[in-house]
Amino acid sequence: MAYTERRGRKKGDRFRGMYKDADGRYKLAGTYNTDERALQVAVAAEKRAAELIGGAVGGAVSGDASDAHHRGVRADLPAAPPGRGER
Numbered sequence: 001m002a003y004t005e006r007r008g009r010k011k012g013d014r015f016r017g018m019y020k021d022a023d024g025r026y027k028l029a030g031t032y033n034t035d036e037r038a039l040q041v042a043v044a045a046e047k048r049a050a051e052l053i054g055g056a057v058g059g060a061v062s063g064d065a066s067d068a069h070h071r072g073v074r075a076d077l078p079a080a081p082p083g084r085g086e087r
Helices: 035-054 065-071
Strands: 003-007 014-020 026-032
Touching: 003 035, 014 035, 026 035
Parallel strands: none
Antiparallel strands: 003 014, 014 026
16 A cells, blocks of 8 residues: 655655565655655656566566567577476
């Protein structure tokens, strides 16, 4: 659940937007001049983190052949020879 924290300063208050990431930890979305803006950004960051869980990033699901070249893996080769690697 996204929320904000007020940070008092000599020049005035600032607001930090916090959100819950895909791994369940709270993270900082940013620091802003208004509570409303901090919450808006935190909610958007939390929504983005939830989309990452579902694998909806860029249209490719992690592990697809389309992103194999990014991981340095040849998509046309099996991960292990048949009968090996399973215990």
